[in-house]
Amino acid sequence: MTRRLLALNLLLVVLIGAACWRMRVVWLEQERASAQFFARPAAAGDPPVVLIPEPPKQVMAMSYLEVAQQLMFSRDRNPTVIVEVEAPKPMPALPLYYGMINLGDGPKVVLAGSRGAGQRSYRAGQQIGDFKLLAIEPTGLVFEWDGKRVPASYAQLKDTQPVTPQPPRSATTPSSGPQPPKPATSATSIGSQQISGPGESAGSDRRMCQAGDTSPEGAVVNGFRKVLAATPFGKSCYWEKVR
Secondary structure, three states, rough: HHHHHHHHHHHHHHHHHHHHHHHHHHHHHHHHHHHHHHHOOOOOOOOOOOOOOOOOOOOOOOHHHHHHHOOOOOHHHHHOOOOOOOOOOOOOOOOOOEEEOOOOOOOEEEEOOOOOOOEEEOOOOEEOEEEEEEOOOOOOOEEEOEEEEEEEEEEHOOOOOOOOOOOOOOOOOOOOOOOOOOOOOHHHEOOEEEEOOOOEEEEOEEEEEOOOOOOOOOOOOOOEEEEEEEOOEEEEEEEOOOO
């Protein structure tokens, strides 16, 4: 039994020695091959070929039109754009000019917003209807409307339509009801000439001339004398109280 164990051990030792020797032989061959590989000079190869891609094309908005028309919520879905231009606001008729006065405190012009409306004097900077009087010039007036300057000459603003007198009502004309009381008037006649008389008050002792006043200079009506004074802007008409 002991001999068999010794023989088996001896066989194992021989096998282990043979395996170690074989491993060493293989390791030496690998080291030799590695040394030969690193000792061999490297051959110069051809340079690599680099392919440069073509530059991208320029992006244009029209190329996305077809895509935009297919998107439901895109603003460019409907390529037909309708531009609605708001119609310009029509300018109303200019005020009517009836004269100019200057009582020493600057020129004033007598204007009316429309024919038949009340007349009154205006200074530069005051509002008359839709217009604002910007300046009183020797050749005309300058208004402002809707943020725009509107110059106009005195000839354009002057009320040239004649005053149509109302026919007197006959005493025999039947009336369907009680007639309103006839308003008092300051008109009087001197010879065959009609005098309109003084108009609105322009101060304590002065009044403005009325439109269509044909009374001569110096006429006295209701305690006021008509005066025509020459100014750089033309003739100024007013009535002054007789002292």
